[in-house]
Amino acid sequence: MVFYIAADKRVAAFFERAPELNAARAADYEAACRPGYPDAFAGLLDFTRRAAQTVPRVVMTVVEGALPAGDIERCRKLAASCGAQLRVRTYIE
Numbered sequence: 001m002v003f004y005i006a007a008d009k010r011v012a013a014f015f016e017r018a019p020e021l022n023a024a025r026a027a028d029y030e031a032a033c034r035p036g037y038p039d040a041f042a043g044l045l046d047f048t049r050r051a052a053q054t055v056p057r058v059v060m061t062v063v064e065g066a067l068p069a070g071d072i073e074r075c076r077k078l079a080a081s082c083g084a085q086l087r088v089r090t091y092i093e
Contacts, residue, residue: 021060021086023067024074032066045082052083060084065091 023029026041037043052058060079062072072088079086 021062021075021079023062024071024078028068028071045078048079048082048084058082058084059087061087061089063091064088 020033021029021044022032023041026039029035029041029044033040035041048058048060060075060082062075064072067075072086076086
């Protein structure tokens with residue numbers, strides 16, 4: 001994933017891709033996404049919080065059907081706590 005954030009609040013920011021939340025807990029995130037960085041889940045949340053301070057509309061995504069029951073609502077709350085909206089994507093085989 002590559003993200004670009006404008007350093008100046010007057011300049012619009014561009015995201016190549018929306019941050020993919022894909023889990024409501026760090027252990028689930030690491031199992032599903034297999035990031036190559038330690039504490040990637042915490043880093044994703046920190047990135048989102050900082051982006052929300054500059055970018056007018058930050059959206060995180062999850063894939064419906066790829067999460068355990070109830071986790072989409074947990075992810076929605078987690079995204080909101082970071083200042084982001086949550087977009088639920090449809091799983092396509």
